[in-house]
Amino acid sequence: DIQMTQSPSSVSASVGDRVTITCRASQGINNWLAWYQQKPGEAPKLLIYAASSLQSGVPSRFSGSASGTDFTLTITSLQPEDFATYYCQQANTFPFTFGQGTRLEIK
């Protein structure tokens, strides 16, 4: 299986801050990488697909980028509703594995 390693596992930030979350794939995944946001008691929500494409309806403060097997989710100007857990997922090779998650907490 392809291992997806997210960092950090948790991060504290304030409203208005810029936050970056990284996901590293154990082998090439041809940019088949998605980012999800999950809040307690809710289903995950798709934010980014194909490494850098913003899902319709998702605020533009969310962005994704890729460099080889390293992927980044950036949230600019954090809003109160952005405090949640974020997961990356590779969709290049079965099984399509998730990262372990990054919890974004209010400082």
Add this chain to the structure above:
Amino acid sequence: EVQLVQSGAEVKKPGESLKISCKGSGYSFSTYWIGWVRHMPGKGLEWMGIIYPDDSDTRYSPSFQGQVTISADKSISTAYLQWSSLKASDTAMYYCARHRSRYSSSFKDAFHIWGQGTMVTVSS
């Protein structure tokens, strides 16, 4: 409205069987891959497998192969996840989710539409 509606919470004993469901509406059910994701309490998301309802092409994670069965009945726009003998370690929230893009060739894709989740509790 495109949506996936899952069956309700279940409480079962170890060794019992279970089949949970996920009904799609508002789109062409048979032409989108649909998958299952496990979320154990306090843990991360785990990709279990996906199925293409039109021809029942199914792919499993090795971690779940042989432990669960994924199926679909396109005539009633419903996907299923079933266990023949539950264990306490199967206690989790289970989500179904649909890929963004249509057709079987689009298996490399993200989960766009999610069900509300089905909580399965296995306890003696």
